[in-house]
Amino acid sequence: MQAANQPNGQPTLSDLEQKDAFVARHIGPSTAEQNAMLQALDVDSLDALIEQTVPESIRVPAPINLPSSRTEEEVLAYLKAVAGKNQINRSMIGMGYTDTITPNVILRNVLENPGWYTAYTPYQPEVSQGRLEALLNYQQMVLDLTGLDLANASLLDEATAASEAMTLCKRMAKAKKANAFLIDSNVHPQSISVIETRAEPLGYEVIVGDLNELVDQHEFFGVLAQYPGTTGEINDYAELIDKVHAKKALFCAAADIMSLVLLKSPGELGADVVFGSAQRFGVPMGFGGPHAAFFATRDAYKRSVPGRIIGVSIDARGKQALRMAMQTREQHIRREKATSNICTAQVLLANMAAFYAIYHGPEGLKTIAGRIHRLADILATGLQSKGTELANDTWFDTLTLNLGDKRDAVYDAALAAGINLRKNGNDQLGITFDERSDREAVEALWTAILGENHGLDLDAIDAELSANGSSSIPAAMQRESAILTHPVFNSYHSETEMLRYLKKLENKDISLTHSMIALGSCTMKLNATAEMIPVTWPEFANLHPFAPMDQAQGYKQMIDELEEMLCAITGFDAICMQPNSGAQGEYAGLLAIRNFHQANGDAHRNICLIPTSAHGTNPASAALADMKVVLVKCDDKGNVDIDDMRAKAEEHKDDLSCLMITYPSTHGVYEEGIKEICQIVHDNGGQVYMDGANLNAQVAVSQPAAIGADVSHMNLHKTFCIPHGGGGPGMGPIGVAAHLAPFVANHPVQQIDGPKATNGAVSAAPWGSASILPITYVYIALMGENGLRLATENALLNANYLSTKLGEHYPVLYTGRNNRVAHECIIDIRPLKETSGITEEDVAKRLMDFGFHAPTMSFPVAGTLMIEPTESESKAELDRFIDAMVQIREEIRQVESGEMDADSNPLKHAPHTLEDLIDPEWDRKYDRAQGPFPIPALKESKIWPTVNRIDNVYGDRNLFCSCIPVEAYAED
Template identity: 70%
Template sequence: MSRTPSLTDLEQTDAFLRRHIGPDAAEQQAMLDTLGVESLDALINQTVPQSILRKDLLNMQAPRSEAEVLGYLKGVASKNEIYTSCIGMGYHGTLTPTVILRNVLENPGWYTAYTPYQPEIAQGRLESLLNFQQVTIDLTGMELASASLLDEATAAAEAMALAKRVAKSKSNLFFIDQDCHPQTISVVKTRAEAFGFDVVVDDVADLGQHEVFGALFQYPNTWGEIRDLKPLIDTVHAQNGLACVAADLLSLVLLTPPGELGADVVFGSAQRFGVPMGYGGPHAAFFATRDAYKRAMPGRIIGVSIDTRGNRALRMALQTREQHIRREKANSNICTAQVLLANIASFYAVYHGPEGLKTIAQRIQRLTGILATALENRGITRQNQYFFDTLTFKVPGNASEIVERARDARINLRLIDADHLGVSLDETSTRSTVEALLACFTGDQQSQDLAALDDQVGASGLGIPDALRRQSAFMTHPVFNSYHSETEMLRYIKSLENKDLALNHAMIPLGSCTMKLNATTEMIPITWPEFGQLHPFAPLAQAQGYKIMIDELETMLREITGFDAICMQPNSGAQGEYAGLLAIRKFHEANGDDHRNVCLIPTSAHGTNPASAMMASMRVVLVSCDEQGNVDIADLRQKAEDNAGNLSCLMITYPSTHGVYEEGIREICDIIHQHGGQVYMDGANLNAQVALTRPADIGADVSHMNLHKTFCIPHGGGGPGMGPIGVKAHLAPFVANHPVVPLDGPNEENGAVSAAPWGSASILPISWTYIALMGAQGLRQATEVAILNANYLAKRLGEAYPVLYSGRNGRVAHECIIDIRPLKAASGISEEDVAKRLMDFGFHAPTMSFPVSGTLMIEPTESESKAELDRFVDAMLTIRSEISRVEKGEWSAEDNPLRNAPHTLADITGEWERSYSRQEAVFPQPWVAANKFWPSVNRIDNVYGDRNLFCACPPIEAYEE
């Protein structure tokens, strides 16, 4: 007779880890049987080096139920106090249209998609990003725009770097207007110091006294003043420098675009286009420049190309500019963009259209004018003559008193000093907001005659100088003038979603990218107003919920990684690399070792590694790998000895980028330390370390953690991401600080690396929730099953495709690389043909040609069930049989399902003159028909797209055609 389950047994029915981990116990055993291994423990012992393998569980709580975790976190979030924010400084309250909130931000069809490197199954988000670029071009008055950067401050640093690359000036000096936002000034100074650029922060009146290669201006500036930038831009151009303008995107609806004033680069934040403040992020930055500078432009550009039928098709253009190809010669180290947030901003612009945006902007500006007039009538002196939404007042000796009155009214003002205050209004401001502000400033609770004030402002045209009122049209394209009802908007969003393959369709087996389950429970807190509506510079006393959550997450990450301190500021993995290298650099400088600038990097490294080293002004020395894909320790030892006097660090990924646990990792770290260097461990493959080993225990001094990989923040179609770094105690004083919200721990003089103190804080609850749900037991099981799934795939695929690298006992880590090169030599079928053919089976391709050209890198993650793995194996084995038919001559090298993939509805509904059947084309296995995903375009012509770069919405005539 079976045992009656106990209460403890019954309490496990809501155990989250059962839902996160794909294969159940029986499926795991079946896979172990295929591998010829008795147990999961035995597999791990065969795979992970014993010298680094932990036997005990992490010191963390046991797994908790979803209801318990959400209940606890809701209580934590309630400790955040949501005041009306009038702080400004680049962050503003906004209203996310609910049709966008529900159908984009909360929709896995949008947030679980991958970067659109396979454009045939990403046409929806590519179109949305193209719209984002068009909005940017229209509002800035520039010729070329990118598909988003990380935030306004880092975009400013990228603008400076672009200016240095392309300016004809021989100067090494960059000018920063002292009236820029303080966080922007700090991030740019940090970047300039790393690059070896000289910087002057000064009054624009003194611009002519400096010989510069570029200059940065804010429009309107941080105090709200609207200045005519043309004379300043002319001054910079007279010195052969570039003029870079940080602009408020919504203000450009009413103001003369910087491009029309002669600006060379225009950038800023698109946050107020429907994206919550979220205590600092994530937010999409926009970036626009001249067409002449397209090869030097940072970030991704969406371009218009054609497919094999000659139809319009979108893709990421000019990818040869990107860091993963150019490595230490890259323009920047950008890897993560802010695609999900750019899409929200894009849809916000589509939904409101030009007239809607103009109405929003005019209402904000009118309310600001009413406030300005009322206070002026009461004798309060305004410092800025012109304004869009921000006012600076002189209140001699009364600033603190007014701020306190405002806080009593649950309003936050910008306290500048004892005599000055700043006030910014936004889309959420109302008449009541203005009345409350008037009472705060005057101490008078009597209601104001706002109608009379409105008439006074309307008659005066107060705020914007006539010479800088926008005259040019914007957003005239049909896409911005067609979807203003919710019905039409809903259908437009859905039509784009239908063109994209995301995790809600099928497994995305990308090596090194860890496309794992982003559970619904983990996503729920990010849209809570308690997390979403906080300004990043709100008083810390109002952000106690964030402090508790971030402190707890830091404690979790310290235990998982073994590091002594965590810096949360980097808002992407590549930004984490940069921040970690800066900490190493400052550490050496503090020890009097300024000359230590050599960074050793294995040839197998991620492209961001050498690009990040370049950004930190380090000299890259490459280290060879052996035939098994491991770091050549003899070569490493020799190069460490050769550069011992100047050795700064080693950048290494573990497990290796080749998908194996290198047995010599401790020896590698020891060699670097013996020669005075530091070890930077790239955290891209942390999903194969969690709870089995720890970077700090292995020998790393610093490592970034891709929260959008290992810790379940979704990729969002190419962003958001988070890349906090863990450091050992000796590096802790040298991580980033912040000029507006000083942080405990780092040295006071340390600059910022991102705009907000804790980076993209509003997505940290995702990782906190994941770890809390999994607990110590679940985290270890997740890593073990990720290894099991990868070895199962390697075993089953290895009979048809060579597995390029394996470690001890023939095992791989959490990913494996299959080699397509021998098949290409025999048949002419390339890794790209295999990738495109997988679309016909409803799968996204593995990572193509990285880290080895002509290969596919596969990472199944722990989230995929055995049934899904088997389905993927079936697809790959079917493809192998198709390649065999090409090898045997049954199909020609040009007329076969692989070379013509992907197949669309247009293919099978048109004339058919191919040597294989329509059935073979689109239903290559019976199960494909049950849930067919149809690519919306045929294979895209990359060469055409680069030769004919077009990065804006096609003209109206294209739609008529």
């Protein structure tokens, strides 16, 4: 770095320090590459490109209030000091969160491995077979443990899964006139809160109490019980379930996954839906998440199951292959008629839980569960022998003690010994054992409860229990059915075998470790190593979300500082961190608007205007918030029709609740009329919800609040570098203007400063998936104000370079001012289909032969490909992608001219596998090598799809969503 103003041309110390070195590492194009791309666009500078592209009316007039960029070493050292303010006690709080041990082979090779955490949702299954197999294993694990017919590939957390169970009951129960959902008072309080939040807009009545009484007193469509209860009790619900079914309602069980290793499965008792958290299968508590929820039900309800289901199909050679089944259930297709707004899963965490079960196997899990239960038995036996009263006489891992006025003193004594317990009511303490619990914990608890001279002998009590057995799990409730009998759960118990299995699956998938993933609207950018490192620090990973706040001061400081950063970036006054996905953020933001209108006496305001180009989650979220969707037309250029917007806003002005709009638009352009659109809505009494899916084109260039938005969600897994994890985790915190700040989510267990205390929760944990917030924190701190602006400028540069180069060969569907696009572009394959019969799917599959994951297919316009390169890809990588697309266009021309057969060509047979290359009966009307090696460079480095094109229709007609039969597994 030369300083021109120095007499001898030597750099200064400030030059040599390079505080902004990370910025150049995050941004793909070098200065020379940027200049070359600018030249190709006939633009002098990045500033000039911004002037050409971004409407002047929305540009940030002054620098945003963020510090300058810092080095990786500085940021990590600072954050480590902040994390050190967290106090990691032995956690025995329970309530759905327990300490666990992540096997190191899984920690290093999955959680900390970009080959697993940078992959995208498996919408292109031919290059996703590894994580699809891992998810199928997860589903099999859930089916075995719950005793039901059908499981999905995970949901966001246990509490939101509970709310999904309620809505499934409403849809599927035959008690059609009933409007009540009954919840046992022994359900985790956070789950009750999220259910109540979900039920209120939908008009369902939630009744909490003793189920044995409620079932006789009410008409209802569904019932929920915790199994075991939040205070530890194990109930045999078989008789109660018979009563529920007699009333044509459905029974849901919120189950503890580790307990199901030893307990009779809820499916065997007759439950219709079983859900819970898979967190204790090797996933750190992380102050609340991310964690995979499991969800299982009966086959009869398969078309109403929320989230994703992995199914077994066949490929073009008849070989078994995996895919996401029945995608027609998804909200992107069904929109306001969708059964859920779920847009993501917790794939990375579900994979970890499945690998945990595979690594330990059924016998290993029985050992772990048995040890947990034995420790609880030993503690209970000792306490009872000394006169301590237990609230329950059955338990798996959780004891509740009736301590009367001794409760607080015992709590404090345990705290002094470094143990966190749970206060129940006024006179009870809850104690939950976990995988990390040991003899020392039992001894410490006896001392805290009974005093130092308790005189109990742990080994003697253990010997007595071994000789005489225990009745804390009643004989009728002990599991007799086998679990995890499939070979996958019985083959990889040595670290060598496990490591090779993990690598085998990883090698089947394309991730960002291989090539750019140019998915429009999904912002698959660099997830830098420095950003990922704090996630697994014990100070962040091992804290219970309901730990006393004085033990979470590091988290509190980090979250507060991150909220300030996000407020500076977006222009909003407050942030709610609780939503743990983008769609959840939409829902939370709409609830804030709904609560605001109700507080102002405008409860009748329920009309939600949504452009026809919007994400499918928008109308689905509006439906969950009890809003009536009114669609607004788009013009021929893809922009919102302002005249139609004005007419509909005025038509519904007395009932207008809000507008949901994405900016830049879903079509990838900066709409010139956005401020006018926002003003029209405000003039007619509505609020503006801005979908933050495309925020990567706004950061440090414009601000949602300055444009006119009242609330917006921020996809931290897009714009702010949390990785996609193969389809999750995600984070969707919302920014709100001051007038909406009192109306965002709060939490029943851990009160949050700011929102009204009576506001319900939208997710299980107070700050959502808190353990991945350090990723975004580190990203913003490393980039600083100037780096963030450069990132946005380069995102626009890369997108416009791609658009211009591809526009020479394909029609670009929508452009904005000066023929520019924002951060993504849409190329139209429909005219080519008319002339050649080649579809957007053919192009997507052919890209796999070049080593690329396809762009977004048929969204937001059918028959198109939406491409977003992000700022993290170099010009060299962009040119590689362009060369592939140009070669594909040449192949299409050969089909158009008749030089290639219309049916037997590389596009129709793509992707090509090794089996194609070695097939002795090659009968296709093109050269054998042309399929897998369309360009010479691929002979040096080739990513092979492991299956040929998958038959989607076969997979849906023959739904099979558990591990493939043992015979086929052996053949494979």
